[in-house]
Amino acid sequence: MKPLKSVKLIIIHCVANKCNRPFSVENLIACGKAKYGQCSYHYYVRRNGDIIPLLPESVQGVHARHYNYCSLGIVYEGGLDERGVAADTRTEAQKHSLYELLKALTAEYPEARIMGHCELPHVAKKCPCYRPSIEYADLQPEH
Ligand SMILES: [Zn+2]
Numbered sequence: 090m091k092p093l094k095s096v097k098l099i100i101i102h103c104v105a106n107k108c109n110r111p112f113s114v115e116n117l118i119a120c121g122k123a124k125y126g127q128c129s130y131h132y133y134v135r136r137n138g139d140i141i142p143l144l145p146e147s148v149q150g151v152h153a154r155h156y157n158y159c160s161l162g163i164v165y166e167g168g169l170d171e172r173g174v175a176a177d178t179r180t181e182a183q184k185h186s187l188y189e190l191l192k193a194l195t196a197e198y199p200e201a202r203i204m205g206h207c208e209l210p211h212v213a214k215k216c217p218c219y220r221p222s223i224e225y226a227d228l229q230p231e232h
Contacts, residue, residue, distance in 0.1 A: 103168025108178035138182030
């Protein structure tokens with residue numbers, strides 16, 4: 090795994106599994122390894138609010154093309170409704186844990202801007218099905 094150069098961005102993703110079917114930590118790690126030869130993300134936020142560290146913050150993830158060298162990747166469980174349609178399926182526990190995790194990370198990396206995967210330039214995805222840049226306006230750097 091490559092070392093992370095700096096943390097300029099904290100990028101939020103969803104697993105894109107149906108929210109009524111659990112997606113295990115083992116499954117998430119296995120998917121990354123099958124696709125990229127390593128785990129893709131730094132943190133996993135489960136439906137019950139558990140925060141699972143996956144990669145050390147000192148190494149690169151594989152979650153956002155062109156930005157892996159300077160970003161941390163956080164992924165929440167869900168992102169599709171029961172019918173399989175992209176939706177913000179975060180539970181209250183997930184919302185709370187995401188906010189607490191981001192609060193800790195932005196204290197550690199004050200220059201880091203929080204963005205959703207879909208908010209990056211040239212990304213035609215719905216992931217993570219909400220607008221982190223707006224929702225976490227109070228945690229963003231001044232400029
Ligand atoms: Zn994504």
